[in-house]
Amino acid sequence: MKTVTDTGIAFAREMVPELRAPIALAVNAVLPLLFLALFGPLLTSTPGIGEGSPWQWFLPGILVLLALSGTAGAGANLLMEINSGSFERMLVTPMNRTALLAGRTLKEVLTLAAQGVLLILVLLPTSFELFPLGALAGLVLLATFGVGLGALSFTLAVLARKQEQVFYLVQQACFLPLMLLSGVLLPMSLAPSWLYTVSRFNPVAHIVEAERALFAGRFAEPAVLYGGVCALAIAGLGLFFGARVMRDVRV
Amino acid sequence: MIQTRALTRSFRIKKGVVEAVRGLDLSVSEGELVAFLGPNGAGKSTSLRMLTSLLSPTSGTAVVAGHDVVREPAQVRRHIGYLGQGNNAGHLYEPRDELYNQGRFYGMDRRAARRRADELLTDFDLAPMARRRVGSLSGGQRRRLDIALALVHRPRLLFLDEPSTGLDPQSRAHIWQHIRRLHELHGTTISFSTHYLEEADQYAGRVLIIDNGRVVADDRPERLKEQQASDCITVTTGDEESARHAATVGEQVPGAHGATVDGKTVRLRLGDGAAGLPEYLRALEAAGVKALTAELSRPTLDDVFLNLTGRRLRETAAEQESGEA
Numbered sequence: 001m002k003t004v005t006d007t008g009i010a011f012a013r014e015m016v017p018e019l020r021a022p023i024a025l026a027v028n029a030v031l032p033l034l035f036l037a038l039f040g041p042l043l044t045s046t047p048g049i050g051e052g053s054p055w056q057w058f059l060p061g062i063l064v065l066l067a068l069s070g071t072a073g074a075g076a077n078l079l080m081e082i083n084s085g086s087f088e089r090m091l092v093t094p095m096n097r098t099a100l101l102a103g104r105t106l107k108e109v110l111t112l113a114a115q116g117v118l119l120i121l122v123l124l125p126t127s128f129e130l131f132p133l134g135a136l137a138g139l140v141l142l143a144t145f146g147v148g149l150g151a152l153s154f155t156l157a158v159l160a161r162k163q164e165q166v167f168y169l170v171q172q173a174c175f176l177p178l179m180l181l182s183g184v185l186l187p188m189s190l191a192p193s194w195l196y197t198v199s200r201f202n203p204v205a206h207i208v209e210a211e212r213a214l215f216a217g218r219f220a221e222p223a224v225l226y227g228g229v230c231a232l233a234i235a236g237l238g239l240f241f242g243a244r245v246m247r248d249v250r251v
Numbered sequence: 252m253i254q255t256r257a258l259t260r261s262f263r264i265k266k267g268v269v270e271a272v273r274g275l276d277l278s279v280s281e282g283e284l285v286a287f288l289g290p291n292g293a294g295k296s297t298s299l300r301m302l303t304s305l306l307s308p309t310s311g312t313a314v315v316a317g318h319d320v321v322r323e324p325a326q327v328r329r330h331i332g333y334l335g336q337g338n339n340a341g342h343l344y345e346p347r348d349e350l351y352n353q354g355r356f357y358g359m360d361r362r363a364a365r366r367r368a369d370e371l372l373t374d375f376d377l378a379p380m381a382r383r384r385v386g387s388l389s390g391g392q393r394r395r396l397d398i399a400l401a402l403v404h405r406p407r408l409l410f411l412d413e414p415s416t417g418l419d420p421q422s423r424a425h426i427w428q429h430i431r432r433l434h435e436l437h438g439t440t441i442s443f444s445t446h447y448l449e450e451a452d453q454y455a456g457r458v459l460i461i462d463n464g465r466v467v468a469d470d471r472p473e474r475l476k477e478q479q480a481s482d483c484i485t486v487t488t489g490d491e492e493s494a495r496h497a498a499t500v501g502e503q504v505p506g507a508h509g510a511t512v513d514g515k516t517v518r519l520r521l522g523d524g525a526a527g528l529p530e531y532l533r534a535l536e537a538a539g540v541k542a543l544t545a546e547l548s549r550p551t552l553d554d555v556f557l558n559l560t561g562r563r564l565r566e567t568a569a570e571q572e573s574g575e576a
Contacts, residue, residue: 086349
C-alpha cells in the first residue's frame, strides 16, 4: 500500500515541472512531427507499406521512435538529480525506494502517451484513418514498452552515476541499432534476407509491427502477440532491474 | 541519540581497499551540537552517511534516534534530517514546490505540507524567492533552502555535511545563525562536519577531531585547546643576545613549557598565558632585559590538530586542493 501511495507522491513531484511548462512536452514532440511532415510523404510509392495513407503505416513506427528517443533518455534527468544532490535527499526520507523509481517511470509513460495522442490528433485532418480501439490498444502497447525503457534508462543512470559519459554512450550505442533494425523508417520486408533475419532478434521490430497491425485495426495477428510479449518482457526486465538497483543504491 | 560501536567502512577501489572509517565509537546525547572536524578524506562524510542510513557499515553497529541503521533504516530516516554536500532541492523546481514535495515524502497530507512549506519559507527568509527557480538562487539562498528541506518533518536529530562550504563569509554567518537558533530554540541535536576550524571552535559544544578514519580527540573545544596545546607569548628585544637572555628568564616562569629564540624574537609556550605574561615581563625587567613588544596568542584547534597528528589542518587542506587541481 505504501508503495502505491509513495509512487503517487513521487509521480506528483515529477509532474510539477511538466505542468509548469507544458510547452516542453510539445517541444519534445517536434522531432517525430518533423519525421511525419518531411519524411512521411517520401513513402507514398514505397512498396511494402500497403495501400492508403503513408501515415497509416508510418505513425506507429514514429510512436516507437518517440519512445526510443525520449523515454529511453529519461535517465539523463535522474543523473542530473543524482549529481546535484536532490536524489540523495529523497533517499534519506522514508519514501519507498521502488516507488521513487516507479513514480518517475509513470511520468515518462504518461508523457509518452500524451505525445502519442498529440501526433494522432495532428494526423486526424489528413487521409490517416483512425481505428479507435486499435489506436487505444496501440497506445497501451506503447505505454508498456515505455515502462520498460524508462525503468531501464533509470537503472542505467544509477549504475553510471560516477561516469556520466557511460550513460550517454550506452544509450546511443543501443539507440541506433535498435532503431535501424526495427523498420521504423522503411519496411523490413525490403531488406535483404540477412538483414531481415537480424531484425527478427530485435524486440523493437516486433513492437513496431504489432503497432502497425493495431493502428490498422487488426488484432488477430501473430505480430500483435509477438509485439505484446516483447513489450511485456522489456517492462518486466526494466522493473526487475530498477527495483534491484534502487534497493541498495548509494550516491 | 547516537550510539555507535566499532563502526567501520571500507571501499574497494582499483588499487585495493581504502578504509575510510576505522572503528568509530561514539555516543551523542540529546541536545548536543557536535562537530566532526578533519581534513578532506578523513572519513567525516562516510561517517555521517552511515549514521543516516545512506551507506551500510562494513562492520560495527550504529543506533540512531533509537533505531539500528542496518535493521531499521526506514525508522531512522523518519526521525532524522539530513543535509548533504550537494543541493537538496531540484534545480528545475521552485522552493515552495520542493518544500511541499518534501512534506509529502514524510507522509504529511496536502494541506499540512503546504502550511509547513510556507512556514519554513518565512523562517528562512526565503518567502520572496518562493516562486523562483532553485537554479537561479544564490549559493546562500540555496543552502538555506537545503536546511529548510531537512527540517520539514521537525526532526529531533539533524546531520549537516559541510553546511557552509563554498559560501561567502556573510552567507556562512547567516546559515549559522539559523542553525544555532534551531539548536537553542528547539533543542535539536545537531551533528555537522566541517573542515573550517573556526566553525567547529565557535559553534560546537563538542568537537571530534577525525584524521585518517579515526577519532583522535573528542571534547569541548576549550578543553581540547587547554589540554592539547598551549598559549604562546612572543617578545621582541633589541638584539640577539638580549633575546637569548630573555629565553633563559622565560624558562623560569611558572607553567612555562619551553622557549625558542629566533633572531631577536623569543617564543615562550606556557599553560596560562594571561597570568604568565605580566609575570614574565616583570621577570625580564628584574633581569635587566628590555622587551620592545609583547604579544599573547591563544591556541587554536589547528594547534590541537598539529599536536595530535603532526600536521596542520590548513596545510593538509591546501595540499589536497592543489592535488585535486
